[in-house]
Amino acid sequence: MGKAAEELGVVSGLVRAAFLVNSVYAESAREYGLTPQQGQLLCVLMAQPYGMSELGGVLRLAKSSLTELVDRTAQRGLVKRESDPRDRRVVRVALTERGAELADVFYAETCRRVEELSAGLPEGDRETLGALLGRVVSDNRVPAVFPERDEAPVAARDN
Amino acid sequence: MGKAAEELGVVSGLVRAAFLVNSVYAESAREYGLTPQQGQLLCVLMAQPYGMSELGGVLRLAKSSLTELVDRTAQRGLVKRESDPRDRRVVRVALTERGAELADVFYAETCRRVEELSAGLPEGDRETLGALLGRVVSDNRVPAVFPERDEAPVAARDN
């Protein structure tokens, strides 16, 4: 055991599955008039507003890239910048009402489609797959780029 | 069973794992002076040369997008266009020697990094994960965007 063939199976499985998910994600976004990046931004912000720096960390983007992504998404009226009274350098990015509505339907539809990808697996295997991927994801500290159902349903949005 | 929570686990597991793999892929590409798309192109061509139309299907790109990707990659001397004597409309895209060398090292390094992602899993779980992902991938007819080790070791590359 421990043969190269099996290990490579995991590797190319992961890479090809990622390709597949990307395709589905992009197509879903497209149908709602979103780019994949804008869709991802909405999904991240579903959980809570973020400061630009945090967001850059979550999305793994350079700050200049993020400024422009937020610009374009804000131009479409989906997100807004709020200033932090504590520190006037900080900008908090939050969903607008329209953005929240769109995020909901985009998220739901994307979930539906991604779920279909594993529809061919028996129930037990799907759970196993979820558990194993969950392990990989948490081992590698992947930020919450896509909400789990029960996460933070509009918590603090004061000021 | 069949609760929403478990099913969502698979969905967000897949989406987050895809995000993770993308990050790793992009970073690996970057270190070899490649964009992720160019890296992917090289990986696809490792198996064999492709015509533009086929390649568009494999990479899921519009043909104009592909023309330009091949342009840029060819400018870097990594791929070349060959004309098909059977049908002079057809362009076959193949790796140059430099491209093949770079593809080899990029592929190897990317494999290494992706494999590390699942390094925290016990051997048996890794095999299970590979098997389940393999099932998802084949159920959804994902093209060979990333080679398996034993695939097509430099077949026909004449003239």
Next chain:
DNA sequence: ATTGTTCGTTCGCCATACGAATGAGCGTGT
């Protein structure tokens, strides 16, 4: 107050992606 740091934006540059329009080459039908 001056300095250093953090924060976000701006700017220039290149890569990505698409649709529409274009033109080259193939095949069929008559």
Next chain:
DNA sequence: ACACGCTCATTCGTATGGCGAACGAACAAT
């Protein structure tokens, strides 16, 4: 043979994405 329609790939225009460097504003420390 030649005109038509089809497929192939490219070109063009537009929008987006992504980065690093440079910048200015606001905080923090002395």
